[in-house]
Amino acid sequence: MRPDRLFGAGWFALGAAVLVASWRMDRLEGLHINPWSVPGLLPGLLGALMMFFGAALFLRAPAPDGAETSSAVPSGRIWLALALCVGYAGGLIGHELPFWLTSAAFMFVAIVAFRWLDRDAEAPAGLGRLALESAAIALSASVAISLLFQEVFLVRLP
């Protein structure tokens, strides 16, 4: 199935779900509010519009310039970036671990991994030197960011 058709069907389904949820939303009749000010009014309209435009996306002819041919399946690089970012921000932050330490660990792993993957575009370097450089960058960046936010901008770190 063409990506636009798939996404068109997805938008239609989302719109339908929003429309149903808005219809079933409490109309606060017990509070004797004006019926034209019910909370589900705009969400319902948005649901209907999403259904309409989602259907248009599903039904329309394919783009002549092939603009919609982008791969729907993420590559290994994306999975790696996703795993590192979500693992750091969602898994490590806010679990009593020191912010500077988790951030330094994340940056170290991410920098080493992606510099290694991009090694053809950079000046060639051995893995040992790469790891040492990356550790220094990660640690200094982490400490600098922590100090900047905590001491200068008075933000309580997670």
Added chain:
Amino acid sequence: MEGLGLLAHSLLGLLGPWQVTYALGATLVGIVIGILPGLSATLGIALMTTLTVKMTPTDAILVLVCVYVGAIYGGSRTGILLNIPGTAANAAATLDGHQLAKQGLAGRAMGIATTGSVAGSLFGVLCLATLTPLLAEAALKFQAYEFFWLALLGVLMSGSLTGNDPLKGWLMGFLGLLTAQIGLDGIHAHERFTFGSSDLTGGIGLIPALVGAFGFAEILMVMSEPAKQAMINTVDSVLPRIGDVLKYWKTILRSGAIGKGSIEGMMAAETGDNAAIPGAIIPALALAVPGSAPAAVLMAAMIIHGVQPGPMLMVNQPQFVYDVVAITLIATLCMLVFGLVMVRPLMWVLRVPRAIIMPVVFVLCTLGAYAIASRVFDIWVMLCVGVVCFMLRRQGFPVAPFVLGIVLGDIIDKSLRRGLVLSDGDPTPFFTRPIAGVLAAAAILTVLAQVPAVRRIFARIT
């Protein structure tokens, strides 16, 4: 005359040593953000918003506007030297600028970029100073009907103009409007789409959503592609000396001659890029309807700092409007200084591999999403919005309408329901009041103009 007095007062207030330091530092940060492909003006302003929470409103907006102006200007550098526009706004200038750089005229191209950016910004500042009060005065006559159509038109126009496919842009706008409905509704404080979660009751924070849409999604976009070889080498081969830029700038100042052909095109593109900054701030200040995604973040920052943009701003805080005018003027001067004297050093930032920059930026994104409310939930918002926007962007769905939708969702919701309550359910005032009628016609035409059959009819008529 009263306006001039207020402007003079604002300028004097912004010439303190701290303010000058903030302005220079923020413009430099903005230029670096603009130079780095993958980092946008919107992300820069969103991240800096979290850093400026403890500042006074004027100082915070000074920092944010300087970042905005600097980022749009900085994007032209990578466009000229690498054929990669640093921000989306610089795409047009890249076409001619890179061709000039390849002919060994990078200095000339940068001189044009600096001239155009300064000229555009100054003209925009003039418009900001003169049009904002007029627009705000006219907007005092607006009622719920007009605000509903104005905000909807903003979302639809953004959907039409950003990206290649208006249909996808509108869908993203509606998704943004829907996202803004999560949490307590603005009239009866009734929970909508919270699914029993106390975190969702507070709604989706604008800054975490913005950082996700423009930061995390962009990081994933950049990291998903292998690094391009010899990018940095290209910089050195076409990079001009400082003297080249100064020389060309002097020539332009003396003769007023800009050149022919593509030079004029580049000048026009850069002038337009920077004139659009005050152009986007004007409706944000006067109508609370931002003209661009960065202006939407700027407006959100104003609200965080206790300044409520909209028609009443000129009545309640006229000094603040002139503060913004003076700030934009100062940002333009800072941009001129850096554009003339820091050509080569500024480009060194491109030597840093993106594999180093992106993880550092992601840590800043995480902290930026968290810092406003100190909620871990906001980090999850950033992650979810980022992943969804990344997937949608890969399929050609633009992000800017989504962001405008989040900003304008509350206005549209309240205006629609208030309008219907005022007319007791009669929708005709939405179409029959003069200004509302014009705005409604513009909104409907914006959609109809993209329907092939209607376009054919228009073409036949014209």
